[in-house]
Amino acid sequence: MKIFVALALFACLGSLAQAVDNEYCQNTVITACSSSAFSGNSICNARFAGIDHIEPEIQSYINANLAKSYDYLLLATHFNSYQKNRPGFQKLYQGLSDRSFEDSIALIKQVTRRGGIVDFNTRHESSGSVNTKRGTLEVDELHSLALALDTEKQLATGATHVHSRATHATDADRDPELAHYFEENFLGKQAESVRKLSGYANDLAKLMKVPDPSLSVYLFDEYLQKQ
Incomplete structure (x- = not known):
């Protein structure tokens, strides 16, 4: 027994x-090794920590950056027309468009480096998703700065949300590496962008408090060209 x-x-x-x-x-x-081909079992990949938990949030943020890049490009084109002829504003919005596009590429590389797959055929939404609803982009100089400021605040909020999810999740879903990546590459940069655009909007609003603000807008555009 x-x-x-x-x-x-x-x-x-x-x-x-x-x-x-x-x-x-x-x-x-x-x-x-006993078979003719490696089956590609899901255990043998680069996924670890909370990538499964954070990946949909990052996908949503990638989509938002691509959408905002397109919106900024439309603004740049609007101010580069012969009717508006504002090369300073065109330079500002072209730079923001390029930055958002480059951020999207960097995020795609980060997701794939961690064993993820970026799927643009699936719409990813989260509680921290950036609003990508578009209004008219044919606006005047001051309203364009207000629109850009709102956009940068939305992107900053989206980056903060991903960082918070990676930091404050449960032990199994926490991902310090992704939290560090967002802290190093997005949080400070977005805060600086919000600060700069808020200063531009307030300065131009003060300059336009005259009966004919056309000269003020022209001089402000000259200032933007030098930045």
């Missing part, structure tokens, strides 16, 4: 050890 109990206990321990081994890439690779 004692021998039977011992054998049963040994069998249970063996099954438990095998179940634990199945959670590691090493065991998967050893199994795959």
Whole structure:
């Protein structure tokens, strides 16, 4: 009887050890060596920590940056026309468009580096999604600055949301590496952009408090060209 109990206990321990081994890439690779091709088991990838939890949030933020890049490009085109002829404003919005596009590319690389896949065929939404609803972009100089300021605040809020989800999630979903990435590459940069555009909007609003503000707008555009 004692021998039977011992054998049963040994069998249970063996099954438990095998179940634990199945959670590691090493065991998967050893199994795959007996077949003609590696099966690509999901354990053998670059995913770890909370990437499964954070990936939809980052996808949503990538989509937002691409949409805002397009909106900024429309603003740049609007002020580059012969009717408006505002090269300073064109330079400002072209720069913001390029930055948002480059941020999207950098985020795509970051997701794939962590074993994720960016799927543009699926719309990802989250509680921190950036509003991408478009209004008219054929606006005057002051209203364009207000629109850009709202956009930068939305992008800053989106980056803060991703950072918060990566930092304050449960132990299994927490991802310090992604939190650090957003802190280093987005939070400070977005805060500086909000500060700069808020200063521009307030300065131009004060300059336009005259009966004919056309000269003020012209001089302000000259100032933007030098930035």
